[in-house]
Amino acid sequence: MTSSKSGVRQWVSKTWEQFTTVPMLGWLLGALVAAILENLVGNTFARLVGMSKAPVLFGFDIALKTPLLIPSAICYVLVIYLLPVFIVARALRDPLNKLAAALLKYPIVVSAIVHLGVLYAALHIWSSLNDYRALVVKLILIAVILTLSLNVVNGYMGEFSCSHPGFMALGAYTASVLSVLFFVDGSVFGDALLPPAIGPFIFPLILILGGAVAALGAILVAVPSFRTRGDYLAIISLAFMFIVKSLIENLEIVGGPRGFRGQPDWANLPTVFAWTVISVWIINNFVRSTMGKALCAVRDGELAASSMTVNTSKTKMIAFLFGAFWAGVAGGLFAHVLRYVNPSTFGVQKLAEVLAMVYFGGLNSVVGSIFGAVGFTLLSEALRALELYKWIIIPVLLILVMIYRPTGLIAFREFDVSAMLQPKHKKEKEVDDAAASS
Amino acid sequence: MMPLLQVENMTHFFGGLRAVHDYNLSIEKGEVRGLIGPNGAGKTTIFNLITGVYKPSEGKLALDGASIVGLQPHQIASMGIGRTFQNLRLWRHMTVLEHVRLGRYSKITYGLVGAFLGTPQRHREEAEIEAHAMRLMKLTHTDRFANTVVTNLPYGVQRRVELARALATEPKILFLDEPTAGMNPEELIDMMNIVREVHKELGMAIFLIEHRMKVVMDLCERIQTLVFGEVIAEGAPEEIRNNPQVIDAYLGKEVEA
Numbered sequence: 143m144t145s146s147k148s149g150v151r152q153w154v155s156k157t158w159e160q161f162t163t164v165p166m167l168g169w170l171l172g173a174l175v176a177a178i179l180e181n182l183v184g185n186t187f188a189r190l191v192g193m194s195k196a197p198v199l200f201g202f203d204i205a206l207k208t209p210l211l212i213p214s215a216i217c218y219v220l221v222i223y224l225l226p227v228f229i230v231a232r233a234l235r236d237p238l239n240k241l242a243a244a245l246l247k248y249p250i251v252v253s254a255i256v257h258l259g260v261l262y263a264a265l266h267i268w269s270s271l272n273d274y275r276a277l278v279v280k281l282i283l284i285a286v287i288l289t290l291s292l293n294v295v296n297g298y299m300g301e302f303s304c305s306h307p308g309f310m311a312l313g314a315y316t317a318s319v320l321s322v323l324f325f326v327d328g329s330v331f332g333d334a335l336l337p338p339a340i341g342p343f344i345f346p347l348i349l350i351l352g353g354a355v356a357a358l359g360a361i362l363v364a365v366p367s368f369r370t371r372g373d374y375l376a377i378i379s380l381a382f383m384f385i386v387k388s389l390i391e392n393l394e395i396v397g398g399p400r401g402f403r404g405q406p407d408w409a410n411l412p413t414v415f416a417w418t419v420i421s422v423w424i425i426n427n428f429v430r431s432t433m434g435k436a437l438c439a440v441r442d443g444e445l446a447a448s449s450m451t452v453n454t455s456k457t458k459m460i461a462f463l464f465g466a467f468w469a470g471v472a473g474g475l476f477a478h479v480l481r482y483v484n485p486s487t488f489g490v491q492k493l494a495e496v497l498a499m500v501y502f503g504g505l506n507s508v509v510g511s512i513f514g515a516v517g518f519t520l521l522s523e524a525l526r527a528l529e530l531y532k533w534i535i536i537p538v539l540l541i542l543v544m545i546y547r548p549t550g551l552i553a554f555r556e557f558d559v560s561a562m563l564q565p566k567h568k569k570e571k572e573v574d575d576a577a578a579s580s
Numbered sequence: 581m582m583p584l585l586q587v588e589n590m591t592h593f594f595g596g597l598r599a600v601h602d603y604n605l606s607i608e609k610g611e612v613r614g615l616i617g618p619n620g621a622g623k624t625t626i627f628n629l630i631t632g633v634y635k636p637s638e639g640k641l642a643l644d645g646a647s648i649v650g651l652q653p654h655q656i657a658s659m660g661i662g663r664t665f666q667n668l669r670l671w672r673h674m675t676v677l678e679h680v681r682l683g684r685y686s687k688i689t690y691g692l693v694g695a696f697l698g699t700p701q702r703h704r705e706e707a708e709i710e711a712h713a714m715r716l717m718k719l720t721h722t723d724r725f726a727n728t729v730v731t732n733l734p735y736g737v738q739r740r741v742e743l744a745r746a747l748a749t750e751p752k753i754l755f756l757d758e759p760t761a762g763m764n765p766e767e768l769i770d771m772m773n774i775v776r777e778v779h780k781e782l783g784m785a786i787f788l789i790e791h792r793m794k795v796v797m798d799l800c801e802r803i804q805t806l807v808f809g810e811v812i813a814e815g816a817p818e819e820i821r822n823n824p825q826v827i828d829a830y831l832g833k834e835v836e837a
Contacts, residue, residue: 424696424697427695427696427697427698428695428696431690431694431695431698431702431706432681432682432684432685432688432706432709433685433688433692433695434695435674435678435681435682436682436685438671438673438674438678439671439674439682441671441673442670442671442672442673442674443669443670443671445633445653445665445669446665446669446670446671447654447671447682448652448653448654448657449631449633449653449654449657449662449663449665449746450654450657450682450683450685450745450746450748450749451654451657451658451683451685451686451749452654452682452685453652453654454654460692506673554673
């Protein structure tokens, strides 16, 4: 019994070993091929294994609603997603390693753009199959921006800030009002002030203005943070969130508690994807610089930080404004994806959601935030069919994470882009280990 | 010639308690000065007053002729007073290299745009900062722990990391608050050698608080003795060693113990 068990384990580890040298490009291309394959034969294959059409989100929905179809769902995921990914990754491993090495001869941007291009193509094709998927992908990308921006304050600077939904609301409403006021005919503000055709080109500017207004709001939280920390600042920031929410609820011009609708349809997938990439890039640049490290120093010891020439007030101000700016941008995108905002969206529920994504993914880590946002949103969508029980399972999962990994799943890790894009070769040491173990 | 650091008639109260009374100090470039005194005499308070953690109730403080009264700790630090702490104050999640790099914070000129966008200027400056940090880590024998998170290091090494971090601010005068506290004899000798080496190599003035007579007597050119916030004796190590008041207040107890 034990021998067969170890035999299986040996087979798995041996097979897996072939994939440890697959470069990032290999996995991305695999995903792209799987997405294309699904587009071509997904529905046909789904009917073949007894489902009415291709499952929208890796079969979770179908498996939870009609448990009898679980084998079909597993079969579908295996044949349409996993097999193609692994086959492509393994088959193209060597040429792609050469390609990855060749790309790195140019500035790193070239390689990054190629990788992102493949990733985008895979996402685009995968999400083109139905509207629900497209919406989920966009919401995930927005969640990534939001989680990262909160991690700057809560993870890197170590202040427990609860005002993020407030910043998001400021960004969402500012961007919505600007785009409707200037580019939508026949809205509550009357006719458009500028020709609607140029709207999409002004959209980035509108989002930046939304972020800027959120950053202005953040000054209200940043200034108290010079003198107070921990629980007290948490309460101040929570108060800020409620103030923003009731302010909007009482502003009749933007619809009050009924919400504000009619945002133009500008936040398509490429736009949201581009903003996510830009935010990850800028935030990652910042937190890896010596200036960004000052945030961590303020977190781990303010007195020592100031004795090492770090201006702690300025550092806190930068962190709050920077975090709030990106939360505002995320809010603007969010409003234009749903094309409707409502003040009750930006309440405690949203706060719990963002905090969960940050702490689930990992403090002080860009990869962790990306993982947290993607993982948490996917999980929350996948378990949608369970309705009420979803809110038992997800919190239990969170509690387990907090018990076993108190700082989150991927905490305190640097996001080193150039290391990720490297071609993968067998390391000398690993070869030795393998030889020793066999 | 004007002294590098001049403190005149500094007095400080904590509520009704007079912690420091009429304290005077003048340190020349490159001098090594010691401050001794029994527990609770106010030695660390004097450090905190000069480095701007507390604002003195009365008195004048000048570094290189410029007044530093009322400045923020980070401003005083960037003007040239680097310090270590009696109880280690390292940043527990950060690596040794990150510690030493951060000492260069005030020297950064690339600004926020550089930090956000990763401009060539930033890469150049960060490379310089790293090279400088590596040099200081070699000097303090911490270079082989460069990428280790400080909490995983032995105590003696952590002390040296604090020293390297303080050196990275390019101090004109270095404040060491009990640099050998809690060290075993071996670590102690290492630390003393490193302080000597640092002084020889970089030539800044050093002002240190110590409890161990051997360390103060060996390293310092002049020593002040502080009791209940007042200086009772000042002079060369030999004078201090033989001063009956000092023996009464401080050294006498140490001999008995």
